[in-house]
Structure formats: structure tokens, C-alpha cells
Amino acid sequence: MSSRPHVFNIPSGYSFLEQLATKLLSDPSLSGLFDAKTRLQDYTILLPTRRAVRNLQNLLLQKSGTDALLMPEIRPLGDVNPEEMIFAEAEAGLTGLTGLLPAEVTPHAPSLLPAMSGIERDISLMTLVQAWLETSGRAGGLASTSKLTAELTALLDSLQIEEVDISKLASLVPDEFSHNWQQTLEFLQILTTAWPLHKQEIGRCDPSERRGLLLDRLTTLWNNHPPSGPVLAAGSTGSIPATSRLLQCIAQLEKGAVVLSGLDTQLPPEGWAQLKNEHAHPQSGLFHLCEAMDLQRSDIQTFPGLQMKSSTDIQCARATFVNQALWPTSLTGRWIELLTNDKPSQNLFENMQIYEASDTRSEAGVIALALREALETPEKTAMLITPDRQLARRVTILLRKWGVEINDTAGQPLSRTSVGVFAGLVLQAVATDFSPANLLALLKHPFCRVGQNAKSHRQLVSRLELYALRGFRPKGDSVKGNNSYAHNTNGLDHIMARLKHAESEKKHIQQQSQQNTNDETLIGEVITFADKLRQIFKPLTDVPYEATLNNVGQALLEVMESLSRDDANISILWDSPDQEVSEHLEAFMSVMVEFIKAEDFTAPQSEWSVLLDYWLYQTSIRPRVNAHPRLSIMGLLEARLVDADLVILGSLNEGTWPALPETGAWLSRPMRESLDMVAPERRIGQSAHDFVQAFSAPEVLLTRAEKISGTPQLPSRWLSRLKALHAGLYEDICPWPDAERLSTLWTTVDTPPPPKAEKRPEPKPPADVRPDRLSVTQIATLQIDPYAIYAKHILKLKPLDPLEADVTAAIRGSFIHKVLEKFTLKYPDDLPDNVASAVRETALELADETAEGQAVLLYWWPRFSAVADWIADFEIERRPKITRIFTEITGSMTVDIANKPFTLTAKADRIELTDSGHVNILDYKTGEPPSKTDIEKMRAPQMPLEAAIAIAGGFEGISKNARIKELAHIQVHGGYPAGKIRIEENPDQLAETALSGVKKLLEYYADENTAYIPELHPDRVNFRDYAHLARVQEWMSEEDS
Known part of the structure; x- marks a missing residue:
């Protein structure tokens, strides 16, 4: 062991790995620290991260000037190979773990067992x-x-x-x-x-527990049997106790040395002493490491052979500036002394820019521009360092838009890969009982084939969507409780039922598919396809609702494989030639192995996809993209000891960088102190050290967003300190380095060209293709939105029903119409004893026939019950004067338009023949009926035109020239009162005026020079089914709207 610890420092402002590589190549003895015969390949070098390991290897090879080099053993500090340890211990005469770990080091450490995943x-x-x-x-x-x-x-x-x-x-x-x-x-x-x-x-045992034990085992081994070759531990702050003990051991070795990164030797002694409790300071980690190693700061020497730069060097000047700015609070009063002691360089902020964006989008834009601009300089490298994943994704997308792929070292969660998404969609489809939206998302996934080739599969899925997945979907209970529509044992059964219903009604199929082909053949193919789907999903649908992950995992893999088989019975997932898919599948299977091992863990069906996504999200995958070799995005840990010509520090806001100190969910600060745990601010100190090191790069861009999602953000404490020191001392010497040029450039790039004024579509089809038949309701559409008539009747386009449609006003109104129609047909002459009860019973009978009816009554039953009471009073009052009732009766009349017959059609909700021989025409409304003004001014011509058709004898059973007594709107909305009648005045006059106006309207549109203009009266358009086709938003101005 050495009498004096070998601990060195490479200050901020120097490229750490480059200095290390240069010295190791030129002088492996480190200026006589080790034997003069020491060779590069004799070294064992320990670095904080795998990326630092790769970078040092590349630097050594690059600086050696050769194609081949005998490399030292370079590995991450936390990676200890237990197999190698066994041989080393045997060589040292030490066997087994017992006795190797001193009791005072790990008093409660278990045996060295395999770690759990x-x-x-x-x-x-x-x-x-x-x-x-x-x-x-x-x-x-x-x-x-x-x-x-x-x-x-x-x-x-x-x-x-x-x-x-x-x-x-x-x-x-x-x-x-x-x-x-x-x-x-x-x-x-x-x-x-x-x-x-x-x-x-x-x-x-736990992974972190085992890693600590291995490090302590290595420490004990080297204390008892030092390695024969030199050991160099570089760039670590020793924040983990086991790592700190290993560093202490290495520093004491005869052939060992520890190299620190960015120790501030210029911090006043009183400031250094305060770091014991200043955990958020960038030097705090190094202070505690020195304390653990029983070292004074003065004991630490500059790394041997380091070529010291001039104090006027930009990087060194900037490193000094940032270290001074981040002095402990008690020393900031001494900033004024810096003006007399150290004259700041006028080029302090050269090659440095600071951009405070208005929002995250602008911040990402400027960063992307800076990265793209760096590529214009040959061999220039650039990297973005940020803990903000949203910012990283935005920058990646912007660069991709400009044809540049960038390497994001954080990768992407396995749950967001094609394999992870496919697995999640399978479980979501089952969990939602095969809801149309989830089922379609799965069926349209690239890995889904269901035994078909790609083209046939797409066609079958499209037909299935048209025939069975669009429109209303039942949800929940009905007003009567469980029933066949709201409680299918399997959503696929409901889909099959809709397909069978569609098969029996070819007219319905033709209307939905808009095809003139053999619908019966088409629907048969879709039924076969749906039945195959039902069989494929059986392994999952047969699993009990509460099941073990073992059962779920095995069934999931079986279903995924079956879904992915094509017409050649080859799984395009398992047998994919795409290397990236294979890598994702391998990672996915490693997760599924653990999933299947969980034989005792049960979960309800609704949570299966939640659990899988939870574990897939924790597995990071590096995407295979042809990333540009000179650009990268890194997190704080990955960026340690990594150099670039341009370093961008993004998201410098409080709460992001640095993150807020958190004590965790379980322990308060006093509790952590009593357990001798480190303060939560220690992480801020580590982030601060990362910030200082990155700030000292050759070229730096600092960015932040003043608002994120509309919420104002506080600037990072470090940025605020830099501003404070600059404003107080250096403002007159060197201006604040705002990134004005990049900001202006982004504004130019981001500002779209002035919108080009588009013309309103004015289709003018030939006269012979213009419609010669319209319903009275479509006459109103022709008045306010002629383009809708053009699209529907000339282009033959019909809007698709939405997926998983809820109960709309139209569905509710249609159901009420059917109830009143059925009630009238059941009781055409004499009313039952209890009319209100009979109306309710009629509604319940209809609800048993349709899922829509059940949904209407489920949410509208109290109002409908009130409507039933009102209808009872209404019927009891009117029936004595009525001789006959026609319900939902169709009629038509022919008029001469441009010397050609034109047919007007109508479907009246109710027509009554009175005992006086007059005719009443009634129209049911569950919403607000048109106003009297709209009817009188022919803006709502439906009822007057029905009267005109009745007068012309166009309704069967109604004699020609019949006298119209009442033209009435019956509003039934269930409010208070539950219904009301509004009778229009002068019905015969209204009918005559409406017919005259309609003839003029039809004459106008019979002219082939007349255009079908979209939304003539936008304020009166209720249904905009064709607005996207007419590109309304492109040409409609605020004045038009």
C-alpha cells in the first residue's frame, strides 16, 4: 500500500478523457508514479459509465495513430464479474465470501446470491x-x-x-x-x-444489494492482494458508499490512482468547509468523497502532465466564472472582490449563447437549428444534454423533418416499439370486450394478418368495419337489467350477430358499403374472417377474468403468433427478416419470461394490459436508425465525461434541471437524518456538477422555456446565479450572450408563408345528372347547404357512422318516433284503460329489440316516463274527434321543373282525419321545433310542403284538395311541461307559398350554370357531413362564418 493516496484532479475547462488518453499513450508511468516499464495494456481503468468506456477506447485508438492497439482493460466502475473474482480470490489464497466482508462494512449483508431481475x-x-x-x-x-x-x-x-x-x-x-x-x-x-x-x-438478492456486495468483495480482494498492474479509477464522485470505499482502496494501492473531474481548487477555504451541509453545491459530492478518503483538498494534485491553460483561455475563464457564480450563499458578498483580484476576460462569453424561449416548441426549434448548423462545419460535433424527454423528442422530430437522424441515448420504451404496441393492443382488445376502436387498432397493425396476405387482410378489415363496427355500440346495463344487447359474453359474438343481421338485410349492406358488387358473397367472407378471429382469441377469452400472469402470458403469446400468421402460415412477427423487429422481439420475450414465471400473481382482465405496459415501459430499446455520427442527445448520466465541440444544455428550469428534491413517499427529512441517509439535495449537487462540467465546453448554448403548457416556469437556480454575477460585475465588460441570431433564424423558419386565399368550391354538374327527386327535408338542405345535396345525390357519397357512437339526439328522436308509431298501430281506434302505462310498455318492448332503444331508456327513462304521461293526456283529448290516424306515412307529388318531372317526397309522422272531414298533419320533435318566423319565411319548408303534398292527394288515403285544419309541431322533450303543441296559422296559405318557392328554387338549380355552393348560410347549418370535402376551413373567413 502507498503511504500517500494517489488522488489527482483534472479541472473544469479541460477535456477529461482526452487528457487521460493523451497522458496514457505518451507516458504510461504517469510521470514516474508507476514503474517506467508500465505499458498501456497493463492498466485496469474504471470509468463511471459504459459510454465513457467506449469513448476512451475510441480516443486511445484515434490518438495512437494506428489501426490496432493493445488496449488496457477498461470497464464501468459498477461492473464486477463474479466469475473473474473467484479465480482472483483463488490465486490470492482467499476462498468464499465469509470473512471477506468486515462486519463494520456490511453488518447485515446476506450471502452473495444471484440477483433478481x-x-x-x-x-x-x-x-x-x-x-x-x-x-x-x-x-x-x-x-x-x-x-x-x-x-x-x-x-x-x-x-x-x-x-x-x-x-x-x-x-x-x-x-x-x-x-x-x-x-x-x-x-x-x-x-x-x-x-x-x-x-x-x-x-x-436485490440487484443494488448484490452490486454493493461485489464492489466490497473487490475492495477486500485488492486490500489483501493488490493487482499486479496499475489500476486507474477516473471521473467518479464516489456518491455510493461501496464505490467510495473502492476508490479509497485504489488510491492507497502502490499501483493505483484516482482521478477526479472538475474539483474547484479556487473555492475559498471557508466555502469549502461549508460544503458539509451545502448538499446542492456542485462541489458537495467531491467534498464528501475527500472526507470519506480522509483527504484535504490540498492533498489532491493536478493530473500528471496536464498542460495548464492560460487564465484567459475561454474554457478556463468560463469554468472560473461558473464556479464563482455558484459559490455558497454566504460567500456571494465577496463577489465584489473579484473585480480587483481577477480581471474578467472581455471574451468571457465568446462561443456562448443563452436562449430563453417563450415555450417548449420554440426552445426545441432553436436547439434543432443549432444542431443542424453544426453539421455545416466539417468534423464539428454537437450534443444536447437534457433530462427533459419531451424536449428531446421534439428536437428529434424537427431534425428528422430536415432529413437528419440523431442518436438519442435514452432510447425508447419497449412499450412504444411495434412489438410492444402489438402486444398491448391484443390485451386492450380483450379488456374492452373487443370495442370497435380497440379492435380496429389491432387489426390495422402491421403485424396482424389473420391468415391473409396484406392486401386481402386490409380489404376484409375495411368490410368488417363498414358492416359491423361503425355506428352505435351498446354499453352497460339497460333499464330492464341484463339483456342480450348490453351483456354479450364476448364482444366478438355481438359483432357476429351484427354481421348475420347485415347478411339478412342486403339493402342495409349496400347502403353501408356503397358498393354494387355481390354483397352476399362479401358478407360471407367477412363472417368467415370474424369467426376465425373468434377462434384465434379463444386462448385469451377462455382465461378466467381473474387469472394468474402465467396463464395470461402464455395465452397472449399464442394469440399474437396466430394473429401474425399470413396466407403462407408464416408468422411475420416471429419470422420477421427485419433485424430491428427481431431485437425488439428478443427484449419482449425476456419480459414475457418473467410474466410467465409469475404463477401466483393474479390480476383481473381489465388490468392485464396495464401491467404489461408498466413492465414494457421500464425496458429501454435503442432504435436502429442511421443516426448522424456527429450529433447526439444525452441524459445527465450518459453525458458525464463525454465531450463535444458544441454542448447544448436544455430545459434549464427549476423542477426539471435541477429536479426538485424529493424525500420519497415514506420518509420525512428528520426520519432520513435519523437513518443517516444523504440529504435529497445531494442529487441537485450531482446535477450541478454535471452543469458546471458541460458549461466549460468549447461552445455552449443554454436554453429554457419561459412557459410549459401555458404554465410560467422559474429559471434554473444556476442560470439565475449566472445572471446575478454578470449583472453585478461584468455587464459593462462583456454583454449578456443572448442567442438573438438563432432566435431570429427560428422565427424565420417557423413562420409559415401567408395563407393563400382559396376559392369556395362551385361545382356545376351537367343538367342530366342533377337530382330529379328530393325529400321535403332535403329542400331545406338545398336552401342552406347546396353542396351537401351535390355530394349526396350526385357524387353518391354518404357519411360513415362514427365508431362507438353514443346516444345522439337523432337516435333518441328516432326511438321516440318508433314508440309513438307502434303505440298508434297497436291502438288505432280505442285507447287502453291506462294509456301512459301502455306507452311505457310499448317503449320497453321496442327496447328489447334494439340496443339503441335500451341505451335511450337507460339514460332518458325519467324524462320518457313524463313524456308518456303527457302523451296519454294528449291522446285522450284528441281521439274523440279523430276518425282515422296514419302514422309514418310516405307521400309524394310531381311538379314540372324545366320541362321535366321532379318528384317531391315526404314522410309524415302523423296525419289525422277528423270527424269534420279535415286533415291534421303532426310532426314530432324531441328537440326545438323551427320558429314561426322560419316557417312563414320558408326557411323551414318541411311541414308546409307536407301540407302541399296532402292537398295534391300525394298521401294514400288522403283525398285530393283536402282541407288542412292543423299543421302542428308536437314537442316531447320530457321537461316541464313534458310536451307541448304548437299549431301553425293559415296552413293552406303556407302550403301554397312553400310550393311556389320550392318550384323557383328547383328551377334555379335545374340550370347547369348554377353552382352547388357549400354553406350558403353557415349559421343555419346543423349537420356538416361534407364540410371536410368542401374544404370549408380553407376558404371561409370570419365574415363568412
């Missing part, structure tokens, strides 16, 4: 949490259980990493201290009692 541990802990919640009567959904498990896992990791005896939790607070804490303590018995027993039972 993350998912295996999650499932085990979730099982214990679920059992505790059920026992305590607090059982909830698995979403809340998984959240509790995640928080419990975080606490467990913290306790194990900081080597806190978990059993101390039981005696942390006196019994009388807090009732709430006692309840928490009962829950934490999962960690103090149940978890150790579980690990002992299965013979496993």
Missing part, C-alpha cells in the same frame, strides 16, 4: 403489496398497486445503496409520535419482515 422483483413486491392491501381492507386497482410498488422499490434501493439497516425502520419513531406513521410502519413491514423472508425462500 427488475421485473421479477416488481412482481414479487407487487404480490406482497397486494396481499397487504387486501388484508388491511384497502385493496384497489393494480394501477395504484403498481404505483405503491414503484415507490417501495425506490425506498428499498435507496436504503440498500446507502447501506441503511432496513430493520431500523421499525424503531424510527416512538409509538406515540404519529398515528399516520404507525400505519405507514405497518405497510413498511413488507420491507422489514416479508421481503427478507421472501428473498431467503427463493435464494435471491
Whole structure:
């Protein structure tokens, strides 16, 4: 062992790995620290991250100037190979773990057992949490259980990493201290009692626990039997106790050395001493490492052979500036002394820019521009460092828009890959009882083929969508309770029922499919396809609602494989030639192995997809993209010791960078202190050190968004300190480096060209294709939105029903019409004894026939019941004067338009013949009827035109030239009162005026020079089924609307 620890420092402002590589290549003895015969390949070098390992390897090869180089052993600090350890211990004459770990180091450490995987541990802990919640009567959904498990896992990791005896939790607070804490303590018995027993039972340990034990085992080995070659630990702050002990061991080795990164040797001594409690300071981690190694700051030397830069060097000047800006608060009063002691360089902010964007979008835009601009300089490298994943995704998308792929080291969650999405869609389809939206999302996934080639599969899915998935879908109970429509045993059964119904009504099929082909053949193919789907899903639908993950996992894999088989019976998922898909599938199967191992964990069907997504999301996948080699996006940990010519520090807002200090869900600050745990601010200190190191890059861009999703944000404390120091001392020497050029450039790029004024469509079809038949309701449409008539009757386009449609006013109105029609047909002459009850019974009978009716009554029953009472009074009052009632009767009349016959059609809700020989025409409305003014001014011509058709003898059973006594709107809405009658005045005059006006209207549109203009009266358009086709939003101005 060395009498003096070998600890060195590479200050901020220097490329850490480059200095390390240069010295190791030029002088492996490190200026006589090691034997002069030391060779590069003799070294063992330990670095904080795998990326730092790769970068050092690349630098060594690059700087060597050769194509081949005998490399030292370079590995991450936390990676200890237990197999190598066994041989090393045997060589040293040490065997077994017993006796190697001093009691004072890890007094409660178990034997070195295999570590559980993350998912295996999650499932085990979730099982214990679920059992505790059920026992305590607090059982909830698995979403809340998984959240509790995640928080419990975080606490467990913290306790194990900081080597806190978990059993101390039981005696942390006196019994009388807090009732709430006692309840928490009962829950934490999962960690103090149940978890150790579980690990002992299965013979496993926690990953962080095992990693700490391996590091301590290596420390003990090297203390007892130092390695023959030199060992260099570089760039670590020793924030983990086991790592700190290893660094202390390496520093004491005869052939060992520790190299620190960014130790501030210029911080005044009194400031250095305060760092014991200044956990958020960037030097705090290094202070505690020195304290653990029993070192004074003065004991740490500059790295051998480091070529010191001038104090006027931009990087060094900037490093000095940021370190001074972040002095402990008690020293900021001494900032004024800096003007006399250290004259700041006028080029302090050269190659540095700061951009405070108005929002995240603008921040991402400027960052993307800066990265893209860097590529214009040959060999220039650039990277974005940010903990904000949303910002990283925005930058990636913007660069992709410009044809540049960037390497995002965070990767993407497995749940967002094509394989993960496919698995999630399968479980979601089952969990939602094959709701149309979820089923279609699955069937349209690229991996889904159902035994078809790609083209045939798309055609069958489209037909299935048209025939059975669009329109109203029943949800929940009916007003009468369970029934065949609202309670299918399987949503696929309901789909099959709709297909069979469609098969029996070819007219309905033709209307939905808009095809003139052999519909019976088409529907037969779709029924076969749906039946195959039902068979494929049987492994999952046969699994009980409450099932073990073992059963669910096996069934899921079987269904995924069957769904992905094509017409050649080859699984395009399992046998995919795409290397990226294969890698994703391999990662997915590793998750599913753990899923299937969970033989004791049960979950309800509704939670299967939640659990799978929870674990898939935790598995990160690096996408295979042809990323540009000179650009990258990194998180804070990945960016440590990584250099670039341009470094962009993004999302410099409080709460993002740095993150807010959190004590966790279980322990308060006093509790953490009593357990000798580190302060939550320690993480801020580590982030601050990352910030300082990155700030000292050759070229720097700092960015933040002043608002995120409309919420104002506070700037990062470090940015505020920089501004404060600059404003107080340096403002007259060097201006604040606003990124004005990049901001202006982004504004130019982001500002779209002035919108081009589009013309309103004016289709003018030939006269011979213009409609010669319209209903009276469509006459109103022709008045206000002629383009809708053009699209429907000339282009023959009909709007598709929405997916999973709810009960609309139209559905409710249609059902009420059917109830009143059926009631009238049942009782055409004499009314029953209890009219209101008979109306209700009629409604319930219809509800049994249609799912729509059940849904209407389920939510509208109280109002309908009131309507039934009102209808009873209405019928009792009117029936004595009525000789005959026609309900839902169709009629028509022919008029001469441009020397051609034109047919007007109508369907009257109710026509009555009175005992005086007059005719009453009634129209039911569940909504607001048209106003008297609209009817008189022919803006609502439906009822007057029905009267005109009646007068012309166009309704069967109504004699020509009949006298119209009443033209009435019957409003039944269930309010107070539940209904009302409004009778229009002068019905004969209204009919004559309406017919005359309609003839003029039809004459106008019979002219082929007349255009069918969209939305002539936008304020009166109620249904905009063709607005997208007419591109209304492109040409309609505010004045038009």
C-alpha cells in the first residue's frame, strides 16, 4: 500500500478523457508514479459509465495513430464479474465470501446470491403489496398497486445503496409520535419482515444489494492482494458508499490512482468547509468523497502532465466564472472582490449563447437549428444534454423533418416499439370486450394478418368495419337489467350477430358499403374472417377474468403468433427478416419470461394490459436508425465525461434541471437524518456538477422555456446565479450572450408563408345528372347547404357512422318516433284503460329489440316516463274527434321543373282525419321545433310542403284538395311541461307559398350554370357531413362564418 493516496484532479475547462488518453499513450508511468516499464495494456481503468468506456477506447485508438492497439482493460466502475473474482480470490489464497466482508462494512449483508431481475422483483413486491392491501381492507386497482410498488422499490434501493439497516425502520419513531406513521410502519413491514423472508425462500438478492456486495468483495480482494498492474479509477464522485470505499482502496494501492473531474481548487477555504451541509453545491459530492478518503483538498494534485491553460483561455475563464457564480450563499458578498483580484476576460462569453424561449416548441426549434448548423462545419460535433424527454423528442422530430437522424441515448420504451404496441393492443382488445376502436387498432397493425396476405387482410378489415363496427355500440346495463344487447359474453359474438343481421338485410349492406358488387358473397367472407378471429382469441377469452400472469402470458403469446400468421402460415412477427423487429422481439420475450414465471400473481382482465405496459415501459430499446455520427442527445448520466465541440444544455428550469428534491413517499427529512441517509439535495449537487462540467465546453448554448403548457416556469437556480454575477460585475465588460441570431433564424423558419386565399368550391354538374327527386327535408338542405345535396345525390357519397357512437339526439328522436308509431298501430281506434302505462310498455318492448332503444331508456327513462304521461293526456283529448290516424306515412307529388318531372317526397309522422272531414298533419320533435318566423319565411319548408303534398292527394288515403285544419309541431322533450303543441296559422296559405318557392328554387338549380355552393348560410347549418370535402376551413373567413 502507498503511504500517500494517489488522488489527482483534472479541472473544469479541460477535456477529461482526452487528457487521460493523451497522458496514457505518451507516458504510461504517469510521470514516474508507476514503474517506467508500465505499458498501456497493463492498466485496469474504471470509468463511471459504459459510454465513457467506449469513448476512451475510441480516443486511445484515434490518438495512437494506428489501426490496432493493445488496449488496457477498461470497464464501468459498477461492473464486477463474479466469475473473474473467484479465480482472483483463488490465486490470492482467499476462498468464499465469509470473512471477506468486515462486519463494520456490511453488518447485515446476506450471502452473495444471484440477483433478481427488475421485473421479477416488481412482481414479487407487487404480490406482497397486494396481499397487504387486501388484508388491511384497502385493496384497489393494480394501477395504484403498481404505483405503491414503484415507490417501495425506490425506498428499498435507496436504503440498500446507502447501506441503511432496513430493520431500523421499525424503531424510527416512538409509538406515540404519529398515528399516520404507525400505519405507514405497518405497510413498511413488507420491507422489514416479508421481503427478507421472501428473498431467503427463493435464494435471491436485490440487484443494488448484490452490486454493493461485489464492489466490497473487490475492495477486500485488492486490500489483501493488490493487482499486479496499475489500476486507474477516473471521473467518479464516489456518491455510493461501496464505490467510495473502492476508490479509497485504489488510491492507497502502490499501483493505483484516482482521478477526479472538475474539483474547484479556487473555492475559498471557508466555502469549502461549508460544503458539509451545502448538499446542492456542485462541489458537495467531491467534498464528501475527500472526507470519506480522509483527504484535504490540498492533498489532491493536478493530473500528471496536464498542460495548464492560460487564465484567459475561454474554457478556463468560463469554468472560473461558473464556479464563482455558484459559490455558497454566504460567500456571494465577496463577489465584489473579484473585480480587483481577477480581471474578467472581455471574451468571457465568446462561443456562448443563452436562449430563453417563450415555450417548449420554440426552445426545441432553436436547439434543432443549432444542431443542424453544426453539421455545416466539417468534423464539428454537437450534443444536447437534457433530462427533459419531451424536449428531446421534439428536437428529434424537427431534425428528422430536415432529413437528419440523431442518436438519442435514452432510447425508447419497449412499450412504444411495434412489438410492444402489438402486444398491448391484443390485451386492450380483450379488456374492452373487443370495442370497435380497440379492435380496429389491432387489426390495422402491421403485424396482424389473420391468415391473409396484406392486401386481402386490409380489404376484409375495411368490410368488417363498414358492416359491423361503425355506428352505435351498446354499453352497460339497460333499464330492464341484463339483456342480450348490453351483456354479450364476448364482444366478438355481438359483432357476429351484427354481421348475420347485415347478411339478412342486403339493402342495409349496400347502403353501408356503397358498393354494387355481390354483397352476399362479401358478407360471407367477412363472417368467415370474424369467426376465425373468434377462434384465434379463444386462448385469451377462455382465461378466467381473474387469472394468474402465467396463464395470461402464455395465452397472449399464442394469440399474437396466430394473429401474425399470413396466407403462407408464416408468422411475420416471429419470422420477421427485419433485424430491428427481431431485437425488439428478443427484449419482449425476456419480459414475457418473467410474466410467465409469475404463477401466483393474479390480476383481473381489465388490468392485464396495464401491467404489461408498466413492465414494457421500464425496458429501454435503442432504435436502429442511421443516426448522424456527429450529433447526439444525452441524459445527465450518459453525458458525464463525454465531450463535444458544441454542448447544448436544455430545459434549464427549476423542477426539471435541477429536479426538485424529493424525500420519497415514506420518509420525512428528520426520519432520513435519523437513518443517516444523504440529504435529497445531494442529487441537485450531482446535477450541478454535471452543469458546471458541460458549461466549460468549447461552445455552449443554454436554453429554457419561459412557459410549459401555458404554465410560467422559474429559471434554473444556476442560470439565475449566472445572471446575478454578470449583472453585478461584468455587464459593462462583456454583454449578456443572448442567442438573438438563432432566435431570429427560428422565427424565420417557423413562420409559415401567408395563407393563400382559396376559392369556395362551385361545382356545376351537367343538367342530366342533377337530382330529379328530393325529400321535403332535403329542400331545406338545398336552401342552406347546396353542396351537401351535390355530394349526396350526385357524387353518391354518404357519411360513415362514427365508431362507438353514443346516444345522439337523432337516435333518441328516432326511438321516440318508433314508440309513438307502434303505440298508434297497436291502438288505432280505442285507447287502453291506462294509456301512459301502455306507452311505457310499448317503449320497453321496442327496447328489447334494439340496443339503441335500451341505451335511450337507460339514460332518458325519467324524462320518457313524463313524456308518456303527457302523451296519454294528449291522446285522450284528441281521439274523440279523430276518425282515422296514419302514422309514418310516405307521400309524394310531381311538379314540372324545366320541362321535366321532379318528384317531391315526404314522410309524415302523423296525419289525422277528423270527424269534420279535415286533415291534421303532426310532426314530432324531441328537440326545438323551427320558429314561426322560419316557417312563414320558408326557411323551414318541411311541414308546409307536407301540407302541399296532402292537398295534391300525394298521401294514400288522403283525398285530393283536402282541407288542412292543423299543421302542428308536437314537442316531447320530457321537461316541464313534458310536451307541448304548437299549431301553425293559415296552413293552406303556407302550403301554397312553400310550393311556389320550392318550384323557383328547383328551377334555379335545374340550370347547369348554377353552382352547388357549400354553406350558403353557415349559421343555419346543423349537420356538416361534407364540410371536410368542401374544404370549408380553407376558404371561409370570419365574415363568412
